[in-house]
Amino acid sequence: xxxxxxxxxxxxGETLVLLHGNGEDSSYFSSQIEAFSPFYHVFALDTRGHGKxxxxxxxxxxxxxxxxxxxxxxxHGIEKAHLLGFSDGANIAMCFALANPHRLxxxxxxxxxxxxxxxxxxxxxxxxxxxxIALHASKKSEKARANAELLGLMVNDxxxxxxxxxxxxxxxxVVAGTRDMILKAHTRLxxxxxxxxxxAILPGDHFIAAKNPEIFNQTVLDFLRNLDRA
Numbered sequence: 001x002x003x004x005x006x007x008x009x010x011x012x013g014e015t016l017v018l019l020h021g022n023g024e025d026s027s028y029f030s031s032q033i034e035a036f037s038p039f040y041h042v043f044a045l046d047t048r049g050h051g052k053x054x055x056x057x058x059x060x061x062x063x064x065x066x067x068x069x070x071x072x073x074x075x076h077g078i079e080k081a082h083l084l085g086f087s088d089g090a091n092i093a094m095c096f097a098l099a100n101p102h103r104l105x106x107x108x109x110x111x112x113x114x115x116x117x118x119x120x121x122x123x124x125x126x127x128x129x130x131x132x133i134a135l136h137a138s139k140k141s142e143k144a145r146a147n148a149e150l151l152g153l154m155v156n157d158x159x160x161x162x163x164x165x166x167x168x169x170x171x172x173x174v175v176a177g178t179r180d181m182i183l184k185a186h187t188r189l190x191x192x193x194x195x196x197x198x199x200a201i202l203p204g205d206h207f208i209a210a211k212n213p214e215i216f217n218q219t220v221l222d223f224l225r226n227l228d229r230a
Contacts (some may be wrong), residue, residue, distance in 0.1 A: 001071040006052035008044040009038030015107065015223075018044040019069070021087030021111070023150050025051025028086065031213035032220075039221065040082065044073065047092065049149065060149045062088065062157040066095035073103055073163040082224060084108040086209055091158040097168045106227055108220055109171040109190065111182050111206050114160040117184035124154075133153045162193035172197040175216070178203040198223065203224050 008032050020028045036042050047065050049055040058064050066151030069092065070198050071083065082105045090112025092133050096106050116124055133150035137144035165201035176182055176190040178201055191199040204212040 001075070002058055003048055003054050003056040003068065003210070005048075005072050005210075008033060008136055009042065010034075010098055011040055011042045013040050013149070014228075015081035016040035016042050017072075017078075017081045017083050018042065019046070019047065019083070019085040019089030021048070024212075027051070028210060028211040032209060032217060035213065038040065040133070041219070043072075043076070043078075045069070049090070049146075055146075057106070060141070060153070061152060062091050063095050063099075065092045066099060069096050070100055070103070072120070077213070080101070080105045082106045082108070084110065084220065085112065085156075086110045087112065087206065088153055088157075094160060094165055095158055097170055100166065101169055103168075104170040106193075106224065107168065107170045108175065108223065109172065110175040110209060110216075111180055112141050112174075112190060113182050113186060114158065114162070114165070116155060116180055116191065118189075119154070120181050120183060123181045127154050128149055141181075142225040150203075162189060165190065165193050166195065168194045171223075171227055173200060174198070175200045175202060175208070175219065177202055177206055177208045177212075179205045181206045 016036055020228045025046045031120050033044055045046045046053040048068050080103055083093045090109040093107055097107055134144045134148035139146045163187045174197050176187040191197045202215050203206050209216045
């Protein structure tokens with residue numbers, strides 16, 4: 001373990017871990033921490049090289065972030081947790097679920113994608129162009145190198161297949177916005193590929209948790225509370 005995560009913590013009970021998206025930090029989930037902490041012991045992490053968590057020396061990949069998450073579980077004595085990931089956080093959550101099924105109580109995947117083809121081309125094309133430019137400039141600029149690493153996550157990761165995620169056994173909720181940057185067909189593919197997964201398409205764009213927290217939080221809580229009653 002070459003990094004220590006910065007994290008926000010609130011509440012008690014079963015553990016619920018929140019994973020933010022690319023280029024963000026744990027503050028993205030401020031509305032969720034408040035809403036979920038009366039029911040769960042909530043941890044919201046800054047992933048490697050994001051927010052206040054250091055970059056470290058390990059590879060800057062989605063699968064490395066999933067390995068980092070396992071280190072976080074071990075360091076904080078978390079045996080099992082509910083895992084809610086947004087965007088790249090959802091991709092980390094899928095990789096974590098595949099590698100560590102016994103450490104998972106449930107999975108909430110908000111705006112995740114299996115590969116870059118799941119992102120609307122109008123969004124993905126500028127990312128790919130920006131990545132190539134940053135990569136070219138990274139030899140001379142530390143800022144460009146850091147930018148290339150972030151954009152590279154959206155160009156080269158997570159490269160999962162529907163067949164791979166069909167191995168996920170945890171109860172799963174797949175969430176996206178009606179105007180999401182993830183293609184609706186791709187979101188439906190993820191939900192259809194995970195056995196028994198539930199699908200919720202909510203009013204809003206990619207950032208529904210931040211922009212429309214009331215309906216997002218209620219949808220997630222209904223899913224989690226139903227698990228508790230099962």
